[in-house]
Amino acid sequence: MLIKRKRGWEIAEAKATPESVFFGRRAVLGGAVAAAGVAATVAATRPAEAGWFFSSPKVPLQKLAAMPAPLDKTYKPGRALTPEKAATTYNNFYEFSDYKNCWPLAQKLPTSPWNIAVDGMVEKPFTIGLEDLIKKAGLEERLYRHRCVEAWAMTVPWTGFPLAKLVALAKPAAGAKYIGFTSLEDRKVMPGLDVAFYPWPYTEGLTLAEATNDLAFLVVGMYGHVVPPQDGAAVRLAVPWKYGFKSAKSIVRVTFTDTQPKTFWQTLQSSEYGFWANVNPAVPHPRWSQARERLLGTGETVPTMIYNGYGEYVAPLYADMIKAGVKPTVLFR
Numbered sequence: 621m622l623i624k625r626k627r628g629w630e631i632a633e634a635k636a637t638p639e640s641v642f643f644g645r646r647a648v649l650g651g652a653v654a655a656a657g658v659a660a661t662v663a664a665t666r667p668a669e670a671g672w673f674f675s676s677p678k679v680p681l682q683k684l685a686a687m688p689a690p691l692d693k694t695y696k697p698g699r700a701l702t703p704e705k706a707a708t709t710y711n712n713f714y715e716f717s718d719y720k721n722c723w724p725l726a727q728k729l730p731t732s733p734w735n736i737a738v739d740g741m742v743e744k745p746f747t748i749g750l751e752d753l754i755k756k757a758g759l760e761e762r763l764y765r766h767r768c769v770e771a772w773a774m775t776v777p778w779t780g781f782p783l784a785k786l787v788a789l790a791k792p793a794a795g796a797k798y799i800g801f802t803s804l805e806d807r808k809v810m811p812g813l814d815v816a817f818y819p820w821p822y823t824e825g826l827t828l829a830e831a832t833n834d835l836a837f838l839v840v841g842m843y844g845h846v847v848p849p850q851d852g853a854a855v856r857l858a859v860p861w862k863y864g865f866k867s868a869k870s871i872v873r874v875t876f877t878d879t880q881p882k883t884f885w886q887t888l889q890s891s892e893y894g895f896w897a898n899v900n901p902a903v904p905h906p907r908w909s910q911a912r913e914r915l916l917g918t919g920e921t922v923p924t925m926i927y928n929g930y931g932e933y934v935a936p937l938y939a940d941m942i943k944a945g946v947k948p949t950v951l952f953r
């Protein structure tokens with residue numbers, strides 16, 4: 621049998637180490653009260669104006685362009701932003717652990733300097749330092765919803781730039797149709813990599829059409845400062861119309877190809893986690909409903925939206941597939 625042990629997402633939340641072990645009960649209670657206040661007042665407000673409650677986790681800061689960057693108001697979050705502490709202490713980062721409270725382990729991630737290799741079907745493969753890439757691409761801030769396949773969700777102010785800018789820099793060859801993303805695999809600092817059962821390194825992929833959709837965003841910051849290790853430093857993806865596992869963290873390689881890349885979760889369990897993984901409340905996960913989602917920070921549950929509410933921007937990408945009769949379980953799981 622392929623799967624020999626309980627995977628992280630199968631562990632009942634009650635069994636995960638409670639946050640109080642890490643923060644102390646007082647800090648958690650104080651945070652919860654503060655979080656409720658922040659959530660009530662910052663809906664659709666830019667982080668700098670909201671005045672964040674929680675200081676950034678202590679990580680080595682790169683000399684990045686100034687943050688917060690100018691806010692792109694195209695994409696309205698439509699709900700309160702998640703308190704920073706909630707978004708940065710409840711994570712999926714299997715290279716460190718399959719427990720949600722893995723953020724202390726992630727602090728050892730070396731984030732500077734950070735290089736990204738761009739290869740495969742491009743005019744000329746190259747490696748670029750993140751600081752140079754930021755200089756070329758510029759930075760902006762976007763407020764995005766994020767919907768995990770496990771049915772929790774958050775709304776985050778990300779700082780970064782459209783993935784399309786990296787694609788333009790790469791000059792893909794005429795036949796390139798997909799982009800594969802590879803996350804850092806560093807056994808010195810990532811204890812989760814010792815779990816041999818997972819198909820390391822973490823990989824993900826998009827079609828070129830998806831990658832050049834304006835919503836696809838390369839993230840280097842969060843809540844107005846450098847993205848902390850546990851959320852995918854030094855650079856991660858945010859593809860908010862897809863389940864969260866598509867948004868690969870700590871990306872070190874971007875490969876252009878003419879064949880659909882094999883992805884981490886698809887390799888592990890293709891019946892549950894596909895290549896497309898577009899959010900759809902009407903297509904359940906084989907083991908749970910996707911109709912609703914729980915908001916980090918408040919615990920409130922709300923209805924899930926098709927394409928996570930971004931259908932007006934991305935539904936046309938899939939219109940031909942739907943017309944051709946592609947099964948919903950292929951497009952939406």
Ligand code: MTE
Pocket residue numbers: 707710711712713714715767768769803804822850851852863864865866867868869870
């Ligand atoms: N990227 C890598 N490299 N490793 C991971 O374990 N988890 C994915 C995605 N990207 C993951 C990853 C999943 S399942 C989700 S929901 C999001 O990251 C979680 O992002 P967050 O921890 O910032 O909320």
